Amino acid sequence: MTASCPVCGCEQAESLLCHADTTALERELGDVAAIVADLDISLSKQARIGNAGQPGLARERTPINVGAMMAADVLGNTLTTWARDIGEIRLLGYEDSSRFAAAFLLNHVPEIRRHPAVVELVDEITDAIRQARRAVDRPADRIFVGPCMAENPDDEGRLVxxxxxxxxxxxxxxVRCKVCATEHPVAERRAWLLEQARDRLFTVREAAQMMGDVGGIKVTEASIRGYIHRGRIAYHTGTVIRLGDLLTVVVNDGERKGAA
Structure with missing residues (x-):
């Protein structure tokens, strides 16, 4: 009986991941360190990815790169999950864990080739890396408002x-999705992005930017410091606040004003 590669279906002894697919995966994992560095630049807003024709560093004129933030989370979670599935590994913060997990996987290619869930492993890792690459190359003059997430029937009637x-x-x-043509209200997409960032920690300045540039809700730095001074929001680890705490206060204040 002829065995085949579980990913591409080509003839392969013992049904192992074939040489071509293994090489492609190794190449992707080898790029992770550079991709994480690019994500770090985007997250710290040092990259020149703002509006076309405007001078200055991106940190002076662009909002927090939410696309990079979400892509970093997906990349880190995906790599560390599969690294832990392969074997024992000690991981640190997201930046170090992504790099260490990629290096760990590269050192365990034989185990990956015979892994019973190698199809899912290859698919999830390559997709996470693809998303991370795209996050650091966003179109000029546009803002990221999240993934489409619309469910549409395929040729066989199954929802995808x-x-x-x-x-x-x-x-x-x-905004219209260029793949499935579904139209989304931008306000709803912005609200969704803020919800996804509820548990993230930001400085007061970053939180004000996040609320305004991403969520379309104007909250000044002075207002946020006022919330902190009055004990309505607490600092976490010194100088950062949880975005969800700020959202709760702003929403509650808005509801009270609306009822007045």
């Missing part, structure tokens, strides 16, 4: 979730 990233013009009310 569209994962295409959406980028909207700054003042647009709606």
């Amino acid at each position: 979730t569209c994962l295409e990233d959406l980028y909207a013009r700054t003042n647009a009310a709606e």
Whole structure:
């Protein structure tokens, strides 16, 4: 009986991951360190990825790169999950864990080739790396408003979730997915992004940017410091606050004003 590669279906002894697919995976894992460095640049807003024709560093004129933030989370979670599945590994923070997990996987290629879930492993890792690459190359003059997530029937009538990233013009009310053509209200997408970042920690300045540039909710740094001074929001680890705490206070204040 002829055995085959579980990923591409080519003839392969003992049904191991074939040489071509193994080489492709090794190449992707080998790029992780550089991709994480690019994500770090985008997250610290040092990259020149702002509006076309405007001078200055991105940290002076662009919002927090939410696409990079989410892609970093997906990449780190995916790599560390599969690294732990392969064997014992001690991981640190997201930046170190992504790199260490990729290096660990590269050192355990024989185990990967015969892993019973190698199809899922290859698919999830390559997809996470693809998303990370795209996150550091966002279109100019547009803002990231999250993945599409619309469910549409395929040729056989089965519902398939569209994962295409959406980028909207700054003042647009709606954005159309270029893959499935689903239209989304930008305000709803912005609210969704804020919800995804509830448990993240930001400085006061970053939190104000996140609320305004990403969520479209104007909250000044002075207002946030006022919440902290009055004990409505607490600092975490010294100088950062949890975005969800700020969201709760702002929403509650808005509801009280609306009822007045």
